[in-house]
Amino acid sequence: MDQNKDIFGFNSKCSITLNEVIQFGNEKKKVARRRWAILAKALKSPTESQPSSPTDEFSVRRISSFMLLKTQELSTIPIIPAESQCIDQIKKRTWFKYSITVDEYDYFINVGHRNRTFSAEDLMGFNNTGNICIWPSEETLSYYVCSNLEKFNHKSVLELGGGMSCLAGLFAAKYGKPKRVTVTDGNKVSVDNVQVTLKCNEFETSVKCKVLKWNCYDAAEKFDVILCADCLFFDDARADLIECLWACLANDGIAYVMAPQRGNTLDNFLSQSEGKGFICKKIPNYNNIVWEKRLALLNHCDYNDNIHYPILIEVTKE
Known part of the structure; x- marks a missing residue:
């Protein structure tokens, strides 16, 4: 099997044009429609606020x-902050408890999930994929964080491309x-949502949220x-991401980058990062629970390790 393509032969770079939808056969059209349906589902209903489910028939990531x-x-808003100007924004959202x-x-x-559709301006802004659903790499990175909390003790922490x-x-x-x-x-809609989310959680440390595009830091x-x-x-955007990592990472710091192999994209990141001067350690088995879940999926007809399994990369300067 061509590892640059998914189970139905699509290029694995996470983009499908309308021409491709017309061009490919019935099975390939079905997968393409699923991918487009993630966005379409968000657009259809102004009351749509449910997180995409792993069993959602529209979601191509239901296996991954x-x-x-x-x-x-x-059933109720989790926290009502003292600042009255935040209350309207909080009430415009449906609230969920995300737990690990x-x-x-x-x-x-x-x-919080916004109770409205996305405007054309929203969708044409800097990468809107993080406004649609929680992707497996974010899921596994969050699990890794909760399994290794000692790595963050008394540290300054930055998340890049964190989505909604x-x-x-x-x-x-x-x-x-x-x-x-x-x-x-990099998307203001995502950042606005996170800023409201911060008001409905309790933190014992300073937490800031802001727009950060990788070519402007x-x-x-x-x-x-x-x-x-x-x-x-x-x-x-890969070169900008690497430059941003280099500029923002302390000399003795570490970046945890989670992503699937997805054709050559991960290897290209490794080679470009090492060309910049980073030391990159590729760790497929970074957690026993995640690894066991991967092994259980390997024989599933809809599962493709190349595009579905997130790999951890530890990035350091020395």
Whole structure:
């Protein structure tokens, strides 16, 4: 099998044009429709706020979810902040409890989902994929964070490309006892959502959220730990991401980058990062629970390790 393609022969770079949908046969059209349906489902209903489910018939990631993250809709708003200007934004969202269980201990973040459709302006902004659903790399990175909280103790933490929830960064902020945390995304809609989410969670450390595009960063601000989930599939943005990592990572810091192999995209990131001067350690088996779930999926007809299994890359300067 061509490892640059998925189970039906699609190129694995996570982009399908309408021409491709017309061109391919029935099975390939079916997969393409599923991919488009993730976006279409978000657009159709102004009341649609449910997180995409691993069993959702429209979701191409239903096999690639590793069932590590549980969602529960909350009947009431979790926290009402003192600032009155935030209350309207909070009430415009449906609230969910996102929880992860590690060694019988539950970790959770309250996450708001906007009760409206996406506008054309939203969708044409900087990468909107993080506004649609929680992807497996973010799921597994969040699980890795909750399984290794000691790595964040008294550290400054930055999350890049965190999407509408910035889950990995917020789990680190809430449970890892870090010195400070900054969560970011290049899409303002995602950042606005996270800023409201911050008001409905309790943190014992400083947590900031801001728009950060990888070609525009504060090189003077350094971080001990950087988190990054599924940000490698944009070929045109990869060089900017690597420059951003280099500028923001402290000399003795470490970045945890989680992404599937997805054709050559992960290897291209490794080679370009090492060309920049980074030391990259590729870790397929970074957690026994995640690894066992992967092994259970290997013989599933819809599962493709190349595009579904997130691999951990530890990135350091020395």
